[in-house]
Amino acid sequence: MDRLVYTALSGLRSSMSSQATIANNIANASTIGFRADRVSFDRMVLQGTGMDSRQMAAEEVNDFDRRAGAIVQTARPMDVAVVTDSWIAVQATDGSEGYTRRGDLSVAPSGVLETGDGFPVMGSGGPITVPPHQAIRIADDGTITIVPPGGDANQPQVLDRIKLTSTAGTTTLKGLDNLLHVKGGGVLPDDLDARVQAGALEQSNVNLTQALVDMIENQRSYEVQANLLKEAKNMDESTASLMRLPS
Numbered sequence: 001m002d003r004l005v006y007t008a009l010s011g012l013r014s015s016m017s018s019q020a021t022i023a024n025n026i027a028n029a030s031t032i033g034f035r036a037d038r039v040s041f042d043r044m045v046l047q048g049t050g051m052d053s054r055q056m057a058a059e060e061v062n063d064f065d066r067r068a069g070a071i072v073q074t075a076r077p078m079d080v081a082v083v084t085d086s087w088i089a090v091q092a093t094d095g096s097e098g099y100t101r102r103g104d105l106s107v108a109p110s111g112v113l114e115t116g117d118g119f120p121v122m123g124s125g126g127p128i129t130v131p132p133h134q135a136i137r138i139a140d141d142g143t144i145t146i147v148p149p150g151g152d153a154n155q156p157q158v159l160d161r162i163k164l165t166s167t168a169g170t171t172t173l174k175g176l177d178n179l180l181h182v183k184g185g186g187v188l189p190d191d192l193d194a195r196v197q198a199g200a201l202e203q204s205n206v207n208l209t210q211a212l213v214d215m216i217e218n219q220r221s222y223e224v225q226a227n228l229l230k231e232a233k234n235m236d237e238s239t240a241s242l243m244r245l246p247s
Helices: 002-027 208-243
Strands: 037-047 055-064 071-073 080-082 087-091 097-100 135-138 143-147 157-161 172-174 180-182 196-198 200-202
Touching (some): 135 196
Parallel strands (some): 080 200
Antiparallel strands (some): 087 097, 097 180, 135 143, 143 157
């Protein structure tokens, strides 16, 4: 009986995790550069032989859909879409290096170049700081050039190059900050072949239609597991009534 209960409870837990993931994906369907999260359960076993020692062990793997989203034109000079399988390096909240595909860049009041969600963009020597300028341009290799106030537009100055990285050969995970991180720490190497498209943005790769279908299927799975738990309760009560001695 306890195996049936464990099976039902593990199913309920997986359905709840999946539902939360699907809801998060739907909420970020319009977030620039967002990659859809997904939860998979690879292993679900019972360990031990006695009632007290039997415990549920499960491996829950969090990953994300690594397919690129659609690229749309914006004509804004500081918008960049990464057109290769590369990532923009940014400084995470804890000071470590994270990676994103979000390319709606802007200059903060402090002069730091930031993504739309406020992460400083990394250059060759750390976060990129943009001095006062009358024009700015981002080349297809990520090189940033500016025209100083009163300067000659035909002679722009090279400021820095956006650090574009490759995940090839490195195990990466998506964090709660929606940034890509190297598993176990570390940084990704520069991708010298990376290319970006200025005046464009990569949209979220969330398929809303598929997400809604997944939500309905997941809800049905939850109902099945809940009914299974209810049946286990009924069977246990029936067994207990048969074992009662008549008064």
